[in-house]
Amino acid sequence: MVVVLSDRVYTVEDYMKLDDGRRYELIGGELIMVPRPRYKHQKIAGRIFMKIESFLEENPIGEVVQEVDVCLGDEVVAPDVLFISRDRLDIIGELNVQGAPDLVIEILSPATASYDKKQKSRLYFKHGVKEYWLVDPDVKFVDVYAAGEKEWRWMGAFDQEDVLTTAILPGLEISLAEVFKGLKRE
Template sequence: MSVILSDRVYTVWDYMQLDDGNRYELIGGKLVMVPRPRPKHQRVSGKIFYQIEDFLKKNFLGVVIQEVDVILGSDVVAPDLLFIAKDRLDLVGELNIQGAPDLVIEILSPSSASIDRRKKRKLYLASGVKEYWMVDPDQELVEVLVAEEKEWRWAGIFDREDILTTALLPGLEIRLSEVFKGFNVR
């Protein structure tokens, strides 16, 4: 990610007025250009999405949404995937999500990993995200963080041999062997 237009502090209103065909996030008043995802990134994201979506069709506990703007106070981010519990669906607006999702999933890429691991990690905790998954498609790993009162609790790193679960979606089992299966594209 590269910061652009950093000559001033941007607001959510400024962000909402952008219409130049580029993808941005607004973090700490800085407008950040977000590159288009790589094919491997999108395939991993899609596989996780469909496993959660399939589970939610049978167990309506909320919604899973891909790449949509999330307004967190004066910041706007667009996580790769997010889950919002059914009792909090009022956060889902016509144009964006207005508040912290219950679960945020970021698919790491070389250009975004630093911001995802540092700035967004802090932002998500401060905003009230309950669980944060950082998925590394190149290493075939998922790091899971669970929010506690003032810090993240590290729940572990899971690889392609593991089945990922979460207390937010009781009964969901994401088979990481399926998520990371069949990638020859770098």
């Protein structure tokens, strides 16, 4: 269960002052206490990160990073994995990313799935994320969304039999069998 602190409207400045060892995101003026990811969540995020990182070593077209604060207007989120293209690297600051990544990947967990699917999805679209992947570790599926004119366009659901590709990283191929390998349902 996610704990939401909504006793007042919190600002990015309030968020930046937090130093209690907990993980938060700031959405709609509310501080959302985000639980630590589970093992399977971290394995999947790490595997996707490594696939993209390895690809970028051979094709230096941008940067990939895990769990860094991303400031989108008055809100702060920390996607599991994100990619920023080379021509937009100026949005990377010392403390956080100041603007929308090109690609955001969220690994769903029971505690945060509704935020990832609804509030964060709207936030990412509004601020110009080009592509959004929602990875469901329990059913071993990845739903891919691309920014359309007025809303996300669902590009499809991909499972362990598929190889994931994206126009944002031309030539990248992620075998979902390798991403989900050895992970059991919880």
